[in-house]
Amino acid sequence: MAERAAEGGAPIPELFGRVGHILVSSLDLDTALGGIVDQALAVIDADVALVHLLDRPGQHLKLQIARGLPAEAASEVTIAPGQGLAGRVLLDGKPRHGVNLQRDPRTHFRALAQRLDWQSFVAVAIRLHLQPIGTWLLVRRRREPFSAQDLELLSSFADFASLAIERSWLLHTIVQEKHESEAVIDASASGILVVDAHGHIVNMNPALEELTGWQLPQVRGELCCDIVGCREAAAGSETPGICPLRLESVEERAFVEYRIRTRDGRWVPVEASYGLVHDEDGDLARVVIVFRDITQQEERNRARAEFIATVSHELRTPLALIKGYATTLLSPGVVLDDAKTRRFMQNVNSAADRLNWMIDDLLCASRLDAEELHLRLQPFDLRLTVRKVLSWFQPHASRKELIGDLPAEGLWVWADPERVEQVLLNLLTNAARYSGAGTQIVVQAQLLGDPLRAVVHVIDQGIGIKAEHLPRIFDRYYLTDQSRKGIGLGLYICRGLVKAMDGEIWVVSEVGRGSTFSFSLPAWTRPEGAGNP
Ligand code: ADP
Numbered sequence: 001m002a003e004r005a006a007e008g009g010a011p012i013p014e015l016f017g018r019v020g021h022i023l024v025s026s027l028d029l030d031t032a033l034g035g036i037v038d039q040a041l042a043v044i045d046a047d048v049a050l051v052h053l054l055d056r057p058g059q060h061l062k063l064q065i066a067r068g069l070p071a072e073a074a075s076e077v078t079i080a081p082g083q084g085l086a087g088r089v090l091l092d093g094k095p096r097h098g099v100n101l102q103r104d105p106r107t108h109f110r111a112l113a114q115r116l117d118w119q120s121f122v123a124v125a126i127r128l129h130l131q132p133i134g135t136w137l138l139v140r141r142r143r144e145p146f147s148a149q150d151l152e153l154l155s156s157f158a159d160f161a162s163l164a165i166e167r168s169w170l171l172h173t174i175v176q177e178k179h180e181s182e183a184v185i186d187a188s189a190s191g192i193l194v195v196d197a198h199g200h201i202v203n204m205n206p207a208l209e210e211l212t213g214w215q216l217p218q219v220r221g222e223l224c225c226d227i228v229g230c231r232e233a234a235a236g237s238e239t240p241g242i243c244p245l246r247l248e249s250v251e252e253r254a255f256v257e258y259r260i261r262t263r264d265g266r267w268v269p270v271e272a273s274y275g276l277v278h279d280e281d282g283d284l285a286r287v288v289i290v291f292r293d294i295t296q297q298e299e300r301n302r303a304r305a306e307f308i309a310t311v312s313h314e315l316r317t318p319l320a321l322i323k324g325y326a327t328t329l330l331s332p333g334v335v336l337d338d339a340k341t342r343r344f345m346q347n348v349n350s351a352a353d354r355l356n357w358m359i360d361d362l363l364c365a366s367r368l369d370a371e372e373l374h375l376r377l378q379p380f381d382l383r384l385t386v387r388k389v390l391s392w393f394q395p396h397a398s399r400k401e402l403i404g405d406l407p408a409e410g411l412w413v414w415a416d417p418e419r420v421e422q423v424l425l426n427l428l429t430n431a432a433r434y435s436g437a438g439t440q441i442v443v444q445a446q447l448l449g450d451p452l453r454a455v456v457h458v459i460d461q462g463i464g465i466k467a468e469h470l471p472r473i474f475d476r477y478y479l480t481d482q483s484r485k486g487i488g489l490g491l492y493i494c495r496g497l498v499k500a501m502d503g504e505i506w507v508v509s510e511v512g513r514g515s516t517f518s519f520s521l522p523a524w525t526r527p528e529g530a531g532n533p
Contacts, residue, residue: 015043019160027171030065032164037065037136040157044150046138048118050077051126052086053134053165061086061135068139076112084108086135089123093132095151097122099143113139122146126158128166136161191270191291195224197284211270211293213263224289228260230272260291269294307477310487314358318351361489364422365476368496375416375500379524382411382420382454386443389424396429399437400460405444413454414524415501423497423505426490427458427517433484435462435514452523453503457516464511473507494519 022035037049048068052061061079069077079087085106089096098104101121102113112118118139126134136158138146146154185192191208195201201224204216212228219227259267270291277286325344328334336344367373383406390404413420424443431441439461448455465473469480474495477488498505498519509515 015039016156019157023160023164023167027168029165029168032168033065033161036157036161036164037067040138040154041067044138044146044153045140046146047141048116048137048139050086050137050139051134051161052077052079052090052137053126054090054132061090064134070116073112073116076109079108085121085123086137089125089135090132093125093127095122095124095155097146097151099145101139117141119143120145122151122154124151124154124158126162126165128162133162133165188290191293193224193228193289193291195287195289197286199224201227202286208291211262211268211291212260230258230260257294269298303477307487310477310479311358311362314485314487315355318354321351322348358487361487361493364493365489365496368493368500373496373500375419377414377416377501379412379414379526380417382413382445382456382521383407385417385420386424386445386456389421389428390443393425393428393432397432397441400432400435401438401440402428403440403442405442407446411445411447411454412524412526413521415503415521419497419501420521423494423519424456424458426494430490430517431458431460431462431515433486434482435460439514447523448520452525453520454523455518455520457518459514459516461514464513464515465507465509466511470507470509474505491517 019036019039022032022039026032026035033051037051041049046068049065050063050067050069051065053064054060055062059080063074063077066074066077082088082091085096085101085104085108087108088106096106097120099120101107101118102110104110104121107113118141120140120143121137123135123137125132126136136154138150138154140146185203185205188205188207191211192203192205193201193208194203201216201219201222204212204214204219209215214227255271255273257269257271259269261267271294272289272291275288275290276284277288279285325348329336329341329344364373386404386406390402394402428441428443435441440459441461442457442459444457444459446455447453463482465480465482469478472478473480474491475488476492478492479486479488494517495505498521501521503519503521505517505519507515507517
């Protein structure tokens with residue numbers, strides 16, 4: 001066959017040489033496949049060539065290449081597997097031919113064949129790894145049948161076509177997978193660093209760029225140790241940390257914690273894990289290091305440890321007091337008069353109260369965290385609550401003047417009265433704690449805005465709060481550098497309770513002049529025609 005010349009065309013070797021050239025020079029499916037079809041038409045005398053390929057799910061045959069088909073007719077040659085002539089060829093892989101396409105009962109687009117006067121035809125399957133993936137139909141506008149040699153040639157061309165298709169599909173898959181991994185790497189919230197087997201930086205994702213302050217083009221090819229200089233977790237330690245260059249034990253080093261250096265010389269605590277990429281010979285080609293910034297986690301751990309220390313200390317103080325008085329009272333030979341005993345017992349009582357409040361605060365905070373707070377929402381007059389809390393708090397105000405500035409009219413809100421008392425008490429306790437003797441503490445309440453809200457201000461003339469503390473003052477365990485006693489839960493609880501009752505809480509403060517803590521609650525308006533609640 002290599003000696004033969006195709007009928008009316010180039011010798012076979014030359015022809016296949018051209019096809020080979022097409023295959024190596026283009027990865028684009030339409031270019032390569034179209035070129036092969038054109039080569040086939042140069043040696044097989046046909047008026048029309050249609051190549052249909054199965055789509056990826058393998059459900060539809062899509063017209064991929066058409067020669068000799070008027071553009072407006074393209075929509076008429078769509079076929080499903082099993083349907084029509086091409087569909088049958090696809091199903092069983094066997095070629096079909098005949099001399100009257102218009103009359104052939106297997107023809108799917110008979111009307112088109114009649115309109116365009118299509119007569120003689122041959123259809124072969126295009127197979128990939130023995131599986132039919134498409135069909136190739138040649139048509140003549142005359143009854144002259146296709147010869148056995150035409151059929152043989154067409155089958156060879158169909159094999160070349162399948163090579164072009166496979167290459168293009170493979171390329172498509174590789175490109176798609178590359179785009180997918182790039183998207184995953186780019187979108188990852190964790191920092192990702194890729195280094196070669198010698199530790200030179202190959203890639204870095206945007207999250208790591210943000211974490212380190214470096215841009216990939218500035219550090220590509222640099223030794224990763226020179227850039228991120230990993231160090232053991234101990235702050236400021238100069239001991240080299242886990243380095244991808246010390247590869248012998250890299251596999252064991254999943255989720256190690258250490259610090260990496262940023263461009264501006266800061267050390268960021270990270271948790272790192274490694275992935276190793278080997279080449280075909282099994283040699284290490286790349287190390288992928290995934291960094292997770294654990295600054296916040298470290299901060300939380302530190303705050304938790306500090307909190308436990310503070311709570312233990314705060315609980316121990318009243319306990320020590322109780323224990324001290326009890327030991328004195330129980331000591332043999334100690335005889336106290338009634339007045340002294342009573343004073344002792346009052347001190348024991350208020351120490352026990354303090355313990356109780358602290359435990360209440362701890363429980364309330366944990367309920368807020370677990371979102372297990374049960375509220376008894378109801379309408380009530382906020383003025384009564386404010387008056388009640390003020391009179392209750394009076395003995396604890398330690399020489400501060402307490403003033404209630406309340407409207408003459410009822411101030412109805414929709415909230416949980418006990419929880420509102422708790423918020424007011426917390427704010428008053430702080431106001432008294434951080435104000436000097438002889439100053440005033442004013443509780444002001446009014447209805448404001450649309451929708452109508454009740455707004456309560458607790459105004460003190462105390463030490464005030466530095467501006468730098470204000471953004472975090474309502475955070476859990478937050479204590480300022482001026483804190484006197486306390487576990488940093490009071491304002492956290494206030495915010496949690498107010499928010500749970502659909503209100504807002506905020507603070508305005510000036511160092512040396514005092515603070516105003518304010519909160520709002522939904523106002524309650526009596527439904528038309530309803531009596532008293
Ligand atoms: P705690 O329950 O320990 O009192 P809080 O959450 O109530 O903690 O308060 C947190 C910190 O806010 C306090 O340690 C204090 O430094 C500051 N603070 C709260 N209220 C006032 C206030 N009225 N004046 C000045 N500082 C305040």
